[in-house]
Amino acid sequence: MNHKQRTLKREVSCTGIGLHSGQRVTLVIKPAPADMGINFIRKDLPGHPSIRAHSENVVDTYLSTTIGNNGHKVSTIEHLMAAFFGLGIDNARVELDGAEVPIMDGSSGPFVFLLKSAGIRVQDKPKRFIVARKPFEYREGNREVCLFPSNELKISYTIDFHHPLLRDQSYELCFSGDNFVREISRARTFGFLKDINKLWESGLALGGSLDNAIVVDEFRILNEDGLRYSDEFVRHKILDFLGDLAIVGCPIIGHFVVKRSGHFLNQCMLKKLMDNCKLWESVSLENPQECPEKILKIPTFGSLDPLPA
Secondary structure (H helix, E strand, O other): OOOEEEEEOOOEEEEEEOOOOOOEEEEEEEEOOOOOOEEEEEOOOOOOOEEEOOHHHEEEOOOOOEEEEOOEEEEOOHHHHHHHHHOOOOOEEEEEOOOEOOOOOOOOHHHHHHHHHHOEEEEEEEOEEEEEOOOEEEEEOOEEEEEEOOOOOEEEEEEOOOOOOOOOEEEEEEOOHHHHHHHHOOOOOEEEHHHHHHHHHOOOOOOOOOOOOEEEOOOOEOOOOOOOOOOHHHHHHHHHHHHHHHHHOOOEEOEEEEEOOOHHHHHHHHHHHHHOHHHEEEEEOOOHHHOOOOOOOOOOOOOOOOOOO
16 A cells, blocks of 8 residues: 555644754644645644745755745654655644644654554555656755655765764665664754854754754764664664655655765755756556556555554
8 A cells, every 4th residue: 555645544743942943842743645745734823824845945954854835834843754754654744833843852753653552554646756767966065965866765875074973874774664663763953062052142953952862972962762774874874864855745766876965955855856857757657557567666654553552
């Protein structure tokens, strides 16, 4: 049933702190009809304005991905969007009483738990897939995202920061829902101690702490419990990348080779890619047997069963 659209079986909610705003936010995620996509609703504003998670609505990419419409915004959506993408959820109504999605523990893990607790429902309409047909590359200085035709979604990611713990770290993900949950979803966001005061002075990272981010000084990790994975930094960059891919509104089938990218480059790349329809083909399958795996391997998005109570 991985070729069909998905939504939740029931609504689910959580409360947390915005990473940059420091404000307490309550989030309610509800089922939505097929073909509706992921829509964020600002319940704290008059008229409850709705903003669809779509590349056309991306208005800011500094330190996070922010969507907006008619002056209304929702920021730091990438970890929740990665959870939707990883579990194959196409349609949902996300209601929140603030301008920023709560950071939780700095990963997608709590959102995965939340969504699986609600249960996932298969809908009647087929998913749409974007299938890469020609090589494509987007570069800016020493940073780049390349996309090559492939029968599956694969991401090869390399980071290289000027820090002894983050030099030349690479990871390759052959995407499936299970691989995402097990290998990527729990990887946390990270930051450098030397940058914190500057961020605070700019009104950013006001909700950041060792409870929701990995913090490193010049030589070491400050979190008492250390890392969840030896290469947690690059795994989190893949998490962010998947959250940004989710903005397209459907899975992209191809091999992404990414070096030193971030939200800004990710979104610029996606805009250029989607604007050039000669590079890709839109595919919807009523029956997955229509397309052999050697031509197109539909991602496996994982179990539909809710977590036990």
